[in-house]
Amino acid sequence: MDAVKRRKLVNGIVLILSTLAAFFGLLWLFWILGTLLYKGLGSLSWEVFVGDPPAPGDNTGGLKHAIVGQTIIVFLATVIGIPIGILAGTYLSEYGKGSRWANFIRDLSDVMMSIPSIVVGTFIYAIMVKPFGHFMGLAGSVSLAIMMIPIILRTTDDMLRMVPPELREAAYALGATKFKVIKDVVYRAAITGIVTGVILSVARIGGETAPLLFTSFNNNFFTLNIFQPMASLTVTMYDYAMSPYKYWQDLAWAAAIILTFGVLGANILGRVIAHYKFKK
Amino acid sequence: MAKSRGFWADWTFGKVAALSALLVVVILIALAVVLYGESELAIKTFGVWKFITSTVWNPPMNKFGGAPAIFGSVVSTIISILIAVPVAIGVAIFLTEIAPHYLRAPVGVAIELLAAIPSIIYGMWGLFFFAPFMRDKLQPVIHATLGKLPLIGQWFEGYTPGIGLLTASIVLSIMILPYTAAISRDSFKMVPDILKESAYALGATKWDVMKDVVIPYAKLGVVGGVILSLGRALGETMAVTFVMGNQPVIPHSLLEPATSITVTLANEFTEADSDIYLSSLFYLAFILFVMSFFVIVIGKFLFLKKVER
Numbered sequence: 001m002d003a004v005k006r007r008k009l010v011n012g013i014v015l016i017l018s019t020l021a022a023f024f025g026l027l028w029l030f031w032i033l034g035t036l037l038y039k040g041l042g043s044l045s046w047e048v049f050v051g052d053p054p055a056p057g058d059n060t061g062g063l064k065h066a067i068v069g070q071t072i073i074v075f076l077a078t079v080i081g082i083p084i085g086i087l088a089g090t091y092l093s094e095y096g097k098g099s100r101w102a103n104f105i106r107d108l109s110d111v112m113m114s115i116p117s118i119v120v121g122t123f124i125y126a127i128m129v130k131p132f133g134h135f136m137g138l139a140g141s142v143s144l145a146i147m148m149i150p151i152i153l154r155t156t157d158d159m160l161r162m163v164p165p166e167l168r169e170a171a172y173a174l175g176a177t178k179f180k181v182i183k184d185v186v187y188r189a190a191i192t193g194i195v196t197g198v199i200l201s202v203a204r205i206g207g208e209t210a211p212l213l214f215t216s217f218n219n220n221f222f223t224l225n226i227f228q229p230m231a232s233l234t235v236t237m238y239d240y241a242m243s244p245y246k247y248w249q250d251l252a253w254a255a256a257i258i259l260t261f262g263v264l265g266a267n268i269l270g271r272v273i274a275h276y277k278f279k280k
Numbered sequence: 281m282a283k284s285r286g287f288w289a290d291w292t293f294g295k296v297a298a299l300s301a302l303l304v305v306v307i308l309i310a311l312a313v314v315l316y317g318e319s320e321l322a323i324k325t326f327g328v329w330k331f332i333t334s335t336v337w338n339p340p341m342n343k344f345g346g347a348p349a350i351f352g353s354v355v356s357t358i359i360s361i362l363i364a365v366p367v368a369i370g371v372a373i374f375l376t377e378i379a380p381h382y383l384r385a386p387v388g389v390a391i392e393l394l395a396a397i398p399s400i401i402y403g404m405w406g407l408f409f410f411a412p413f414m415r416d417k418l419q420p421v422i423h424a425t426l427g428k429l430p431l432i433g434q435w436f437e438g439y440t441p442g443i444g445l446l447t448a449s450i451v452l453s454i455m456i457l458p459y460t461a462a463i464s465r466d467s468f469k470m471v472p473d474i475l476k477e478s479a480y481a482l483g484a485t486k487w488d489v490m491k492d493v494v495i496p497y498a499k500l501g502v503v504g505g506v507i508l509s510l511g512r513a514l515g516e517t518m519a520v521t522f523v524m525g526n527q528p529v530i531p532h533s534l535l536e537p538a539t540s541i542t543v544t545l546a547n548e549f550t551e552a553d554s555d556i557y558l559s560s561l562f563y564l565a566f567i568l569f570v571m572s573f574f575v576i577v578i579g580k581f582l583f584l585k586k587v588e589r
Contacts, residue, residue, distance in 0.1 A: 007485050011485035015487065022387075029457070029458065032402060036401060088300040090297050091300060095294060096301065105305060107580075116569070117515065118546065122549065126314050150304065177289070182293070207397070207399070209398070209400045210517035213546055249408075260397060260401060
């Protein structure tokens with residue numbers, strides 16, 4: 001066999017192999033998605049959204065406590081995480097710029113982004129749950145906020161640096177202070193990008209379970225008190241899936257599909273905004 | 281004075297922004313210090329080397345060794361990388377070189393969205409669907425093929441109840457696949473077209489171009505991406521907690537139930553009833569933190585930084 005033929009043959013084999021690899025990978029992923037849709041849609045009902053937590057062995061009840069708890073925990077996390085993330089990103093882009101200190105913080109924030117989420121959970125357990133002696137919803141929010149901050153910081157920093165310096169200079173020339181320039185010029189120019197970053201970070205932390213296990217814990221009752229243990233969709237899912245009751249396992253699948261749609265919805269929304277913004 | 285009000289707003293904003301940035305540093309240092317402080321009791325009692333090598337994890341006797349958990353974390357991470365990386369690179373090659381153009385964007389977006397699915401979903405699927413599949417369908421196949429191999433054959437012996445080290449590793453590999461594939465694809469995409477076109481002009485086949493142009497050019501990025509995926513696999517909790525089995529032993533076979541650092545933490549943290557128990561769990565968390573810290577630093581600063589420059 002001559003060299004050209006051999007090269008063509010090897011080429012063909014490799015192309016087939018990598019196409020197969022792609023289909024093999026996609027196969028697993030669609031198996032998981034298919035299962036989720038099949039089991040989840042089958043167990044969704046009005047009762048799931050409005051019902052009170054089920055009693056053991058009982059075949060009625062829903063996830064109201066977990067849906068509300070999840071919403072509160074994620075909302076509080078954004079209230080804590082967004083201002084800190086945006087301000088820190090602003091500092092890096094507008095004050096620190098390319099300084100060594102700013103680059104150091106950028107690197108640290110990248111490291112922080114990849115810390116295992118369960119480690120963040122143990123950290124918050126040590127500083128918030130142990131001193132107070134009980135689990136609380138707020139602790140869950142703080143651990144999610146810690147995971148959000150580096151993501152928002154990164155996008156804010158990137159987005160603000162894309163604002164052309166001429167805009168800033170024009171405002172300075174009119175006598176505006178730095179604060180005014182940032183507030184009225186830089187933020188306005190970069191707002192879509194920042195909002196996209198925020199939405200994507202919510203999508204990222206919304207599905208996290210591990211940081212909530214030892215912080216907000218779980219609560220089999222409806223509560224609005226953030227200083228008490230609070231149910232979340234994810235931890236409820238974990239507990240119900242591991243339980244021996246068929247009805248609870250079905251509820252876990254219902255929670256799974258609500259959570260996945262919520263997270264994917266936020267993710268797609270963020271992408272659509274980004275696409276629309278950067279297409280122009 | 282109106283001017284002074286503007287000055288103070290400006291001054292305050294600058295300080296608050298600087299403090300927020302400082303907070304990132306403070307949180308990271310506090311995290312390391314607090315984890316170390318909480319594990320100090322266990323570090324004093326069991327030492328460093330002894331804790332890492334001791335295989336006894338016996339809460340009622342207050343004897344704790346980290347070897348089973350560390351072993352599980354490291355082995356499941358390695359296996360998942362071994363499975364995920366070739367497939368991910370296949371997906372990346374498919375997406376950048378083979379797939380028709382109208383397929384590239386939708387398949388690429390699909391893969392990125394799959395990376396956004398919460399990890400607990402992978403865990404639940406693993407427990408209810410993959411574990412039975414593993415026990416009934418894959419197990420005989422593994423016994424008949426991998427189990428017959430010399431040397432490594434004994435790793436695939438024994439009976440699996442469905443959940444175990446290998447099951448967890450496979451679920452983990454599916455979980456990190458989209459992530460690895462996305463990074464590899466982005467690295468491949470960064471190869472300038474002119475380089476590839478020059479190679480094609482010389483009569484190279486697609487594989488020649490991949491092997492001699494694209495992969496050498498994108499090498500650092502792919503390796504960095506693989507190392508970051510490794511960090512992700514190491515710290516992944518929910519996808520493996522359901523299917524690992526939580527047995528604090530070093531299993532004889534990959535098919536048997538085992539544990540890992542994250543699985544131990546997720547299962548036992550809220551049940552720890554003595555100080556030394558809790559402290560040992562913090563010790564494990566601290567070890568995981570140190571391990572993933574080094575993995576991230578190596579991946580980000582040794583490989584990916586070079587790509588940016």
